[in-house]
Amino acid sequence: MERQILHVDVNNAFLSWTAVEMLKQGSKIDIRNIPAIIGGDESKRSGIVLAKSMKAKECGIKTAETIYQARIKCPGVQIFPSHYPTYKKYSEQLYHLLLEYTDKIERFSIDECFLDMTQYLMKDTLLNKAKEINKRVKEELGFTVNVGVAHNKLLAKMASDFTKPDRVHTLFENEIPTKMWPLPISELFMLGKKTVPKLYNMHIKTIKDLANSDKKILEKKFGKHGIQMWEYANGIDHAEVKYKPEKPKGIGNSTTLPENITQIEKLEEILLALVEQSTYRLRKYELLGTTVSVQLRTKDFEDSSHQGKLMEATANTKDIYQKAKELLHQMYQTPKPIRLVGVRIDNLIEKEEKQLSLFQNENSKKQEKLDKVIDSLKEKYGYQSVTRAGKLDIGNKIKFK
DNA sequence: TCTGGGGTCCTAGGACCC
DNA sequence: TCTGGGGTCCTAGGACCC
Numbered sequence: 001m002e003r004q005i006l007h008v009d010v011n012n013a014f015l016s017w018t019a020v021e022m023l024k025q026g027s028k029i030d031i032r033n034i035p036a037i038i039g040g041d042e043s044k045r046s047g048i049v050l051a052k053s054m055k056a057k058e059c060g061i062k063t064a065e066t067i068y069q070a071r072i073k074c075p076g077v078q079i080f081p082s083h084y085p086t087y088k089k090y091s092e093q094l095y096h097l098l099l100e101y102t103d104k105i106e107r108f109s110i111d112e113c114f115l116d117m118t119q120y121l122m123k124d125t126l127l128n129k130a131k132e133i134n135k136r137v138k139e140e141l142g143f144t145v146n147v148g149v150a151h152n153k154l155l156a157k158m159a160s161d162f163t164k165p166d167r168v169h170t171l172f173e174n175e176i177p178t179k180m181w182p183l184p185i186s187e188l189f190m191l192g193k194k195t196v197p198k199l200y201n202m203h204i205k206t207i208k209d210l211a212n213s214d215k216k217i218l219e220k221k222f223g224k225h226g227i228q229m230w231e232y233a234n235g236i237d238h239a240e241v242k243y244k245p246e247k248p249k250g251i252g253n254s255t256t257l258p259e260n261i262t263q264i265e266k267l268e269e270i271l272l273a274l275v276e277q278s279t280y281r282l283r284k285y286e287l288l289g290t291t292v293s294v295q296l297r298t299k300d301f302e303d304s305s306h307q308g309k310l311m312e313a314t315a316n317t318k319d320i321y322q323k324a325k326e327l328l329h330q331m332y333q334t335p336k337p338i339r340l341v342g343v344r345i346d347n348l349i350e351k352e353e354k355q356l357s358l359f360q361n362e363n364s365k366k367q368e369k370l371d372k373v374i375d376s377l378k379e380k381y382g383y384q385s386v387t388r389a390g391k392l393d394i395g396n397k398i399k400f401k
Numbered sequence: 402t403c404t405g406g407g408g409t410c411c412t413a414g415g416a417c418c419c
Numbered sequence: 420t421c422t423g424g425g426g427t428c429c430t431a432g433g434a435c436c437c
Contacts, residue, residue: 013437046405063437068403109408109437192435224411225434254406293430301404307430342406409436416429 004126005241006115007148007156008098008133010090011165013111014038014051016143017090018080023142035059036078039067045256045339050082054165087111093141101129104243114153116241130168138166154237155180157189176235181208188232195222195229207233247285247348252293253277254342260299262335264328271328274343275321282345283375288313288354289345292320294327297340306331313349316367317374320345 010016012032019032035055040046047067059074070077091110098105104116117126130147137145148160149170158180159171171179186196188207198221204210210233218226231237253274261267271294282289293307306327310319324343332338 040405042403044405045403047403048405050405064405066403112437190435194434248407249409252407256405291429301402303432305431309429340405344408407437409434411434412432414430416427418426418428419424 001118002151004117004121005150005153005156006117006126006130006133007150007153007160008094008113008115008137009146009148009157009160010094010111011144011146012051012053013143014082014087015053015080017087018083020090020142021086031078031080034078035061035074035076036080037061037067037070038082039070039079040082042067044258090141090143094137094145097137097140098133101133104241106241106243107245114156114241116243127168127170134166134168152235152237153239153241154189154232155235158187161187171235173235177208180235181206181211181233183207185210185233188229190225190232191229195225198222247287247350249348250344250346251278251281251285251287251289251348252342252344254295254340256297256340257338260337260339262337264332264335267328267332267338267341268325270341271324271343272321274341275324276317278343278345279315279317279320279371280375280378282315282348283371286351287348288315288351289320289348290314291346292323292327293344293346294324294331295340295342295344296328296331296338299337299339301339304331307346309347313347313354314364315351315371316364317371318367319364 015036015038016032018038019030023030032053033055034053035058036053037049037056038051040048040050049061049063049065049067049070052061052063052070056070056074056077059070059077061070061073061077067079070079087110091107095105095107095113098113098115102115102117102120104119106114106116108114117129121129126149130149134145134147137143144166146160146162146164146166147168148156148158148162149168150156150159150172155171155173155176159169162169162171162179169179183206185191185199185204185207188210191199199205199210202213202221204213210229213230215227215230218230220226222229255270255274257270261270290310290313291307292310293305295303295305297303308323308327310323314320
């Protein structure tokens with residue numbers, strides 16, 4: 001049976017949501033109508049553009065470029081800080097409105113959802129539902145969305161990306177040659193800045209070129225990715241709408257340091273703060289991890305990582321920090337200026353799984369109790385209240401979510 | 402280059418085993 | 420020793436997404 005899929009994409013999400021929030025608080029200006037961006041904090045060396053208004057886009061400002069560059073392109077551009085709780089709030093509002101149409105919703109990111117409408121179309125057409133969603137979100141929530149209408153996720157996502165803002169586009173199989181094939185390959189989902197130049201060298205410039213090229217040759221050159229890009233170019237995608245929230249496969253935190261660090265003692269302090277954040281989230285999910293990895297980025301943007309396995313799965317701050325510290329020392333033999341430190345925990349299992357199969361030793365039980373107490377303090381008084389890295393100057397400058 | 406942070410998935414190469 | 424072949428697991432790094 002043919003599937004009926006919608007992709008709902010909030011237009012300039014972070015900026016629109018900030019605009020709606022400001023208006024609600026009595027602001028006289030709507031930042032959607034002026035050259036404006038949402039940006040990181042330049043003093044913390046995270047000054048990149050996270051979202052832009054249409055007027056800012058007209059100046060040539062692009063997402064992910066530096067605020068410095070944005071200012072050169074558009075000297076009068078207004079810059080607003082990002083505020084995750086606000087985005088979360090509006091994302092929830094959108095999700096709840098969409099739930100009135102189907103419970104088969106995949107939250108692809110904070111501002112994008114896929115809806116599987118296959119079983120929910122009695123009399124109405126998919127297109128009419130899309131138009132209704134588009135209208136209702138604007139009227140009831142105060143921001144606009146693009147809605148892509150298609151028979152699979154890839155085509156729905158491509159459709160929602162066509163022209164913006166506040167539009168509904170269809171991309172059915174018979175429309176592929178006219179609506180999708182003329183586009184440059186850079187527009188195809190999953191083709192990024194590394195692959196596009198390689199395809200250009202093969203004289204593949206449009207999605208049509210890619211669709212008509214030899215699948216075998218693509219496979220030889222790009223492996224699995226080659227097959228996938230050929231299928232996408234031909235509008236083939238069998239992926240399901242994953243509407244059941246999945247537990248994460250890995251949890252990590254990283255931070256760009258306000259200034260480069262060369263002293264390993266200071267790197268250890270940062271690492272501990274990051275481990276605390278990550279294990280706190282791990283425990284909230286009731287997950288345990290076995291693989292710990294540490295990531296470093298030098299001042300010259302050279303990335304490196306090291307990983308190692310723990311004897312048994314855990315979410316204890318102490319055990320994971322111990323491993324992380326060991327890895328840090330392994331990879332930091334000769335001092336060099338470090339710009340970013342990160343930690344990740346992978347190979348996650350359910351806490352219950354381990355409790356059923358093994359009994360814990362006394363020491364790890366004690367650690368677990370300690371972490372529990374700290375976690376409950378964090379819940380009560382906020383994250384910053386109990387951070388062991390707070391002692392150092394540099395530690396105070398790291399931002400916590 | 403004044404270049405974020407959180408993810409997922411894939412791959413190449415090495416170790417090890419039979 | 421003119422040194423197999425396949426499978427699995429692990430690690431480091433890379434590509435991509437929002």
